Amino acid sequence: MKKIISLILIGFFCFNSLVYAYDSVQANDSSTEKQEQVTAPPIPIDEKAKDIISDPNSNIKQKDNAKLYGSILLTIVIIGTIAGAMRKTVIFLDFDDLGYSFGILAVPVAMLFIFNFIPVMEELKLILLTLPSLILIYLAAQKSWQGGVRLMMPIVLITKVTWGVLFILAILNILNPSGKNAKQRRQNRALAMIFAMVATPIIARLVVNKEGRFFSPDMISKRGVSGVSNIRNGLKK
Secondary structure: OHHHHHHHHHHHHHHHHHHHHHHHHHHHHHHHHHHHOOOOOOOOHHHHHHHHHOOOOHHHHHHHHHHHHHHHHHHHHHHHHHHHHOOOOOOEEEHHHHHHHHHHHHHHHHHHHHHOOOOOOHHHHHHHHHHHHHHHHHHHHHHHHHHOOHHHHHHHHHHHHHHHHHHHHHHHHHHOOOOOOHHHHHHHHHHHHHHHHHHHHHHHHHEEEOOOOOOOHHHOOOOOOOOHHHHHHHHOO
């Protein structure tokens, strides 16, 4: 059990290190772009007056609030992950529960892909993007209720949704890394791959029953992308 807790702590430490490295890369790229940009035209007098009248500390407050909410979220996820790894509660009841958490982000991304080829009304697009995620959150909450430890249900639900969203974001960056140039895309793909490799055994530990009616790790395709097969096999352990 000590090894499991150590693995979780190491995983979160690696994740924070990756986030710090990614922020550093982004900061360097933005500073380089600013040096290359031509000096912007002067702001009109009326716009300057508006900037003076507005609160200059608003952006700082927003950043501080974002850091506060992020710290609270990370604390909840750490507590839920440790409790789930020690079997004090159930994070993912089975592979279906894991699939619901993955689908909260994966389904809207798939719908956006469809919208590239099939134009629909904005109202319908909003419904098709939000309704599946709400249904999957409800199904994930049902699984958490079936897990038995209902007093910890808020922590469990936040933990499973966070892990699901982060893992799908990592997979998306492995398949189609973001970045303005080839170097940045390689760096983002490497960071996503490292995160997925660290997160895979942790998520696998949080799955209690290695079975599912609708979802299985075998559904994750490995063709054309190195390392995805290791992720797929790691989820089944």
